[in-house]
Amino acid sequence: MEDLQRLTEEMRDCLGIDHLVYHWMGAQGAQYGCGTYSPLWLARYAAQGYLRVDPVIQSCFQRVHPVDWKALDWSSKAARAFLKDALAHGVGNQGFTVPIRGPNGQFAIFTVSHSCDDALWADFLAQWRAELILAAHGINAKALELMPEPATQTPVALSPRELDAMRLLATGLSRAQIAAELNISEHTVRVYIEGARFKLGALNTTHAVARALSCGLIAI
Amino acid sequence: MEDLQRLTEEMRDCLGIDHLVYHWMGAQGAQYGCGTYSPLWLARYAAQGYLRVDPVIQSCFQRVHPVDWKALDWSSKAARAFLKDALAHGVGNQGFTVPIRGPNGQFAIFTVSHSCDDALWADFLAQWRAELILAAHGINAKALELMPEPATQTPVALSPRELDAMRLLATGLSRAQIAAELNISEHTVRVYIEGARFKLGALNTTHAVARALSCGLIAI
DNA sequence: CGCGCCCTCGCCATTTCGGGGGAGGGGATT
DNA sequence: AATCCCCTCCCCCGAAATGGCGAGGGCGCG
Numbered sequence: 001m002e003d004l005q006r007l008t009e010e011m012r013d014c015l016g017i018d019h020l021v022y023h024w025m026g027a028q029g030a031q032y033g034c035g036t037y038s039p040l041w042l043a044r045y046a047a048q049g050y051l052r053v054d055p056v057i058q059s060c061f062q063r064v065h066p067v068d069w070k071a072l073d074w075s076s077k078a079a080r081a082f083l084k085d086a087l088a089h090g091v092g093n094q095g096f097t098v099p100i101r102g103p104n105g106q107f108a109i110f111t112v113s114h115s116c117d118d119a120l121w122a123d124f125l126a127q128w129r130a131e132l133i134l135a136a137h138g139i140n141a142k143a144l145e146l147m148p149e150p151a152t153q154t155p156v157a158l159s160p161r162e163l164d165a166m167r168l169l170a171t172g173l174s175r176a177q178i179a180a181e182l183n184i185s186e187h188t189v190r191v192y193i194e195g196a197r198f199k200l201g202a203l204n205t206t207h208a209v210a211r212a213l214s215c216g217l218i219a220i
Numbered sequence: 221m222e223d224l225q226r227l228t229e230e231m232r233d234c235l236g237i238d239h240l241v242y243h244w245m246g247a248q249g250a251q252y253g254c255g256t257y258s259p260l261w262l263a264r265y266a267a268q269g270y271l272r273v274d275p276v277i278q279s280c281f282q283r284v285h286p287v288d289w290k291a292l293d294w295s296s297k298a299a300r301a302f303l304k305d306a307l308a309h310g311v312g313n314q315g316f317t318v319p320i321r322g323p324n325g326q327f328a329i330f331t332v333s334h335s336c337d338d339a340l341w342a343d344f345l346a347q348w349r350a351e352l353i354l355a356a357h358g359i360n361a362k363a364l365e366l367m368p369e370p371a372t373q374t375p376v377a378l379s380p381r382e383l384d385a386m387r388l389l390a391t392g393l394s395r396a397q398i399a400a401e402l403n404i405s406e407h408t409v410r411v412y413i414e415g416a417r418f419k420l421g422a423l424n425t426t427h428a429v430a431r432a433l434s435c436g437l438i439a440i
Numbered sequence: 441c442g443c444g445c446c447c448t449c450g451c452c453a454t455t456t457c458g459g460g461g462g463a464g465g466g467g468a469t470t
Numbered sequence: 471a472a473t474c475c476c477c478t479c480c481c482c483c484g485a486a487a488t489g490g491c492g493a494g495g496g497c498g499c500g
Contacts, residue, residue: 029440062436064322065361101321102284130354137353141285159446172427174486188448190488195446204456205487206426207392213433214440219246219325220430379476394456408478414458415476424486425457 004143005034011135012036015128017114018092022139024108024147032147035111041089048085053078060099060109066133068125069095070118094121096129098136102144105214110136158196158217165192166212169205170220221366224359225254231355232256235348237334238312242359244328244367252363255331261309268305273298280319280329286353288345289315290338314341316349318356322364324434330356378416378437385412386432389425390440 004022012020021035033042044050051057055072074083087093092113100108112132114121158166161182168178175193179186193205200215202208212218224242232240241255253262264270271277275292294303307313312333320328332352334341378386381402388398395413399406413425420435422428432438 058436061439062323064320064326064364065357100284101323103282103321106284133354133357134350137285144284161447169426170430172423172430174424176486184447185449187450191446191448194488203392204394206389206429209426210390210392210429210433210440213325213430216321216325216327220434381477396456404477405479407480410458411476411478417458 004139004146007139007142008035011139012112015112015124017112017124018090019111019113021111021113022108022136022143023111024106024140024143026104026106032143034143038090041086041091044085044089048082050082050085053082055079055082056095056097056111057109060097061107063099066096066098066129066136068121069097069113092116094118096125096132098133100136100140102140103216105216108140108143110139158199158212159192162192162196162199163212163218165189166196166209167218167220169193170209170213170218221252221254224363224366227359227362228255232332235332235344237332237344238310239331239333241331241333242328242356242363243331244326244360244363246324246326246367252367254363258310261306261311264305264309268302270302270305273302275299275302276315276317276331277329280317281327283319286316286318286349286356288341289317289333312336314338316345316352318353320356320360322360323436328360328363330359376419376435376437378419378432379412382412382416382419383432383438385409386416386429387438387440389413390429390433390438 008020008022012018019036021033021037023031023033023035025031037045045054055074055076056067056069059067059072074080092115094116095111095113097109097111100110102108110132114124116124164182165178168181173181175189176186179189182189193208196202196212197205197208200208200211202211209218213220228240228242232238239256241253241257243251243253243255245251257265265274275294275296276287276289279287279292294300312335314336315331315333317329317331320330322328330352334344336344384402385398388401393401395409396406399409402409413428416422416432417425417428420428420431422431429438433440
């Protein structure tokens with residue numbers, strides 16, 4: 001994985017910016033990151049639980065397209081505190097982040113950050129935006145190649161009926177309602193749910209639905 | 221949405237290929253597509269349930285990166301029958317498909333297809349690959365802009381404790397376990413869950429967790 | 441021709457969830 | 471000062487989910 005670290009540094013130098021970061025998040029909290037942020041900031045980021053505060057993460061989790069940090073909502077108190085802390089640790093005041101999704105709920109972001117005024121940043125993005133998107137996917141491809149196997153391969157496959165059950169559960173139906181919907185007995189529905197629960201390694205129905213959702217097996 | 225249809229046709233002409241298709245799949249089986257395949261083929265594709273057979277879809281659903289159709293597994297009986305049928309309906313023998321994912325299990329593919337020999341196709345891809353990936357994301361962006369529902373997600377705000385409860389529920393804990401985890405009474409946990417359920421307009425706990433997940437309020 | 445997986449169904453007991461009442465204190469906003 | 475929301479705690483009870491035991495037929499694979 002040192003290759004990737006070097007790659008991010010080279011890419012940063014080539015672009016002439018302060019920072020370039022790639023961060024991958026898999027299922028069950030598995031993570032991998034590389035980039036040019038200071039180790040001190042990374043440690044602080046983890047220690048403070050900024051993953052749940054960072055507007056970049058929050059926003060990218062709900063969007064498809066890259067985002068300029070200026071377009072984010074920094075109004076909340078937590079976000080302001082985070083921003084101040086980030087600036088103090090060398091993160092640029094400008095940023096551009098590309099969200100990338102994979103199967104089974106994999107999620108990654110590719111970020112470039114720099115300290116400069118808005119006009120300069122706008123010029124930079126106008127020139128490099130397309131390249132950055134391609135670079136994001138390129139780095140993600142490389143990262144997935146190098147990723148240890150268990151992280152990337154999650155061959156959980158539910159049967160069609162189990163998927164039906166999970167889908168209907170996720171929309172709020174009870175077992176009896178699902179049975180009526182699928183025109184089968186409630187007990188059969190139970191077998192599907194139990195099967196899905198077992199395959200997903202879930203402790204209960206809610207857990208199973210949550211996993212099925214976050215793995216991208218179902219959607220609501 | 222006619223804009224998109226015209227865009228795909230223009231893009232196809234610009235690239236000088238036979239077909240260019242964009243296909244979006246969202247929640248509850250919602251679908252939207254545009255492109256240059258013949259209506260006859262589209263009708264047949266739907267009627268035959270090829271969505272569950274098509275190796276392009278099957279493969280892209282499990283992968284992050286674009287794929288040349290030649291790299292796919294066409295060995296199964298169903299796949300061969302599908303391929304024969306596709307060729308008979310004007311689909312090219314060469315193809316390149318870019319998978320795109322969004323939040324909430326949104327999934328889209330962008331495909332270019334052409335009839336030619338392998339060498340010519342390799343040249344084409346070498347020249348246009350990067351552009352095609354960018355075009356895929358561009359079309360997807362445009363499609364999502366024009367799409368009616370998914371953008372109209374009402375921003376629901378849960379209280380910190382309600383988020384805690386949802387998060388722990390999503391990891392499979394029962395109310396009693398959550399109470400122990402948070403060092404509060406089980407009844408209090410119930411109040412949080414009921415509050416979250418109400419705010420999310422959910423019918424039950426599982427539904428609430430599913431919504432919280434798909435809204436990006438929590439993650440596991 | 442087994443073996444495994446998928447689909448379908450039944451009964452019983454226990455645990456958990458959901459809905460209905462309450463109560464009080466703290467903080468922010470108006 | 472009043473009002474709203476958030477956090478915290480208590481009772482009861484019926485409905486739903488879960489866990490365990492069983493059953494059979496169908497389909498594909500080695």
